[in-house]
Structures are given as C-alpha cells and as structure tokens.
Amino acid sequence: MNRNPKKFSVVGAGALGTILGGLIKHHRPDLDVVLVTRGEHCRQIRQTGQVVLHGPWGQCSPEVTATTDVKEIADSDLVLFTVKSQHTAETARQIAPVLGDATLVSLQNGVNQRELRPSVRADRLLVGMTATNMAITSPGEVTLQRNGLSMIGSPDNVCPSAIVQAARDLLAISGLPFETSDQILGIQYNKLLLNTMGYASVLSDSDFITDGILFGPWRRHVALPLLNEGLTVLEAAGIHLGRTSGMSDVLRFGRLLRALNTPGVDGPARWVVKQLVRPKKLVYSVYQDLVRGKPTEIDYINGEIVRLAGECGVSAPYNGLVVQMIHDLEKRPSDQFPTHEQVIARFRELSD
Numbered sequence: 001m002n003r004n005p006k007k008f009s010v011v012g013a014g015a016l017g018t019i020l021g022g023l024i025k026h027h028r029p030d031l032d033v034v035l036v037t038r039g040e041h042c043r044q045i046r047q048t049g050q051v052v053l054h055g056p057w058g059q060c061s062p063e064v065t066a067t068t069d070v071k072e073i074a075d076s077d078l079v080l081f082t083v084k085s086q087h088t089a090e091t092a093r094q095i096a097p098v099l100g101d102a103t104l105v106s107l108q109n110g111v112n113q114r115e116l117r118p119s120v121r122a123d124r125l126l127v128g129m130t131a132t133n134m135a136i137t138s139p140g141e142v143t144l145q146r147n148g149l150s151m152i153g154s155p156d157n158v159c160p161s162a163i164v165q166a167a168r169d170l171l172a173i174s175g176l177p178f179e180t181s182d183q184i185l186g187i188q189y190n191k192l193l194l195n196t197m198g199y200a201s202v203l204s205d206s207d208f209i210t211d212g213i214l215f216g217p218w219r220r221h222v223a224l225p226l227l228n229e230g231l232t233v234l235e236a237a238g239i240h241l242g243r244t245s246g247m248s249d250v251l252r253f254g255r256l257l258r259a260l261n262t263p264g265v266d267g268p269a270r271w272v273v274k275q276l277v278r279p280k281k282l283v284y285s286v287y288q289d290l291v292r293g294k295p296t297e298i299d300y301i302n303g304e305i306v307r308l309a310g311e312c313g314v315s316a317p318y319n320g321l322v323v324q325m326i327h328d329l330e331k332r333p334s335d336q337f338p339t340h341e342q343v344i345a346r347f348r349e350l351s352d
C-alpha cells in the first residue's frame with residue numbers, strides 16, 4: 001500500500017463504516033474519502049455533503065463523498081468493507097473489478113474470509129474485529145456508543161507485513177485504537193463467542209449486563225451454556241482462540257461469569273452496577289435490524305458455531321436455539337419479544 005495514501009473508501013458505510021470514514025476525513029481533510037452506501041442515509045449525506053458524528057470528541061461534521069456506485073472506489077489505497085455479513089459475497093463480486101491494488105479490510109462480525117477470497121487477492125485481504133459499538137441515530141448521523149480496540153490481520157498470513165502495518169496506520173488516523181495480529185482467525189472467533197451471548201440477550205430485548213450476565217438464572221442457563229458449547233465446538237474444529245485485552249477477551253469474560261456464580265456475589269454486584277455504575281445499554285446490530293424489520297446476521301454468528309459443529313460431527317443445540325428464535329423474531333412485528341423468563345425456560349428445556 002502507498003506510504004502516502006490518497007484515497008480511502010468504505011463499502012457498506014452504515015454505522016461502523018460512516019464513523020471510521022468520517023473520522024479519518026476529519027483528521028486528514030486532504031484524503032479523498034468515498035462512502036458507498038444506500039437508502040436515506042446516502043441521500044442525506046449527498047444532500048448536505050457531510051456526516052455528523054457524535055462521540056467522546058463531542059460532535060464533528062466532516063465533508064465526505066457518498067455514492068451508491070461501487071465503481072467510485074477505483075484507485076483507492078484502502079477499502080474498508082462493512083456491509084452486513086449476509087451481503088458479503090454479492091457485494092465483494094460487485095467491487096472485484098475496481099479493487100485494483102487496494103488493500104481490503106473487513107471489520108464485519110462473522111468470519112467472512114471464505115466469501116471474500118474469490119473476489120479479493122489473498123495478499124491484499126485483511127480481516128479483523130472491532131470492540132467498538134455505534135448506531136445511526138438519524139440518516140447521515142452516527143453516534144459512537146462504546147470505544148474499544150479493533151484488530152486486523154491477514155487471514156492466510158500472506159499479506160506483506162508492511163501492507164498490514166500501513167492499513168493499521170491509515171485506520172488509526174480515525175483516533176480509535178487499532179492493532180495488528182498474526183492470529184486474526186482466533187481473534188475473530190474470540191469476538192464471535194462474545195457475540196453469541198450478546199445476541200441471546202436480544203431475544204428478550206434485555207440489557208446484556210444488568211439483566212443478562214448479572215442475573216443468575218440468565219447467566220447459568222443461557223450465557224454459560226452458550227459459551228461452553230462454543231468453546232467445545234471450536235476445540236473440535238481445531239481453532240485456537242486469539243487473546244485480546246480486557247473484558248473483550250472471551251476467556252477472561254468466561255472467568256468473570258463463573259466468579260459471579262459464587263454464592264452471595266451476584267446480588268450485590270448487580271445492585272452496585274445498576275445503582276452506581278449505570279452502564280449504557282449495549283444496542284446490538286441484531287436488535288437494530290429486528291426493530292427495523294430487516295434480516296439479521298444471526299446465521300453468521302451463532303449460526304457459524306452451528307455450521308462448524310455440523311462439520312465436526314458435534315452438536316450445538318444452544319446456539320441452534322438462538323438462531324431459530326431470532327429467525328422467528330424476524331417474522332414477527334418489530335416490537336414483539338419473548339419475556340426474559342420465557343427465554344430462560346426455552347434454554348432450560350435443552351438442559352433438562
């Protein structure tokens with residue numbers, strides 16, 4: 001990748017892509033930043049010529065180019081790929097003829113290199129994970145709800161390290177923390193296992209922290225069985241988890257879950273967190289899709305564990321249940337969720 005990049009494009013600029021593309025333009029106004037997006041979000045950015053970004057920096061409104069035409073990414077140094085997982089293969093095929101020498105970085109949830117490889121040169125393909133959380137609050141406007149580490153790497157370890165480093169440096173212009181890893185597959189699965197539990201909290205529209213992991217019955221009957229099942233499946237598949245820092249690391253997180261099972265611990269912990277810490281509710285993209293009546297990425301998260309289990313000849317009933325229940329919700333009116341108790345009861349039926 002050019003040491004002095006001139007053009008940065010985002011393919012699928014929704015919440016994640018708009019924040020990163022916008023922040024990079026904010027810090028490097030000389031860089032040509034193109035956001036490929038669609039719908040009302042695209043129309044609004046084109047009309048105003050800018051995106052409005054909220055976060056720890058306050059508010060900024062960098063001027064960017066928005067387009068629905070993938071051909072406008074031609075001559076990019078780096079293409080950030082942030083469509084939802086179910087749009088990966090089709091969108092990658094569309095952009096393949098105009099990728100040229102560009103490095104493509106997927107920060108999608110899910111392990112999508114299988115679908116990207118046919119369209120992207122192996123020595124220019126980078127994938128990763130991000131522990132950030134953001135949402136489109138209105139067309140053209142995005143709020144960063146949680147800052148966190150993002151990591152990228154070459155899934156086949158064939159991308160020259162200078163290119164990986166240059167991609168990291170460009171993405172870090174956003175001001176958000178980026179690191180590189182040569183164990184990126186294990187790091188993607190680390191994040192995926194965390195999401196298998198987070199997405200289960202969406203089933204009852206519950207807060208993952210206060211009504212999820214800090215609530216004994218949910219933790220014991222939903223979170224821990226999902227986590228243990230995911231770990232068993234990855235072991236059967238011969239996939240080694242890569243480690244990340246803090247509570248973004250699923251093994252450290254699992255130890256916390258087990259520690260909370262110690263009698264007398266979780267009640268006071270729940271009170272302290274609810275009354276004193278009052279964390280903001282994490283709004284998962286699966287939830288946003290459900291309330292907007294859109295298909296979700298569930299087949300690429302809990303469904304990925306089910307798929308791997310099938311390949312290895314083991315079973316994954318807990319993740320299978322999440323996939324089935326989310327698909328049921330996709331067909332219902334957007335404000336209808338089962339209760340917390342109903343979800344826990346469905347999981348208990350599996351262990352009885």
Ligand SMILES: NC(=O)c1ccc[n+]([C@@H]2O[C@H](COP(=O)([O-])OP(=O)(O)OC[C@H]3O[C@@H](n4cnc5c(N)ncnc54)[C@H](OP(=O)(O)O)[C@@H]3O)[C@@H](O)[C@H]2O)c1
Nearest residue numbers: 012013014015016036037038082083087108109132133134
């Ligand atoms: N948001 C977060 O906090 C977050 C955090 C970590 C990881 N992620 C992951 O990052 C990925 C993107 O998430 P997101 O929340 O940013 O999703 P999003 O808001 O739905 O953004 C994706 C955008 O791409 C558009 N799109 C899809 N195909 C397109 C095409 N061919 N041409 C132009 N536009 C196209 C979509 O339009 P339509 O809506 O019309 O389909 C949508 O606007 C997902 O894998 C997600 O799991 C998100």
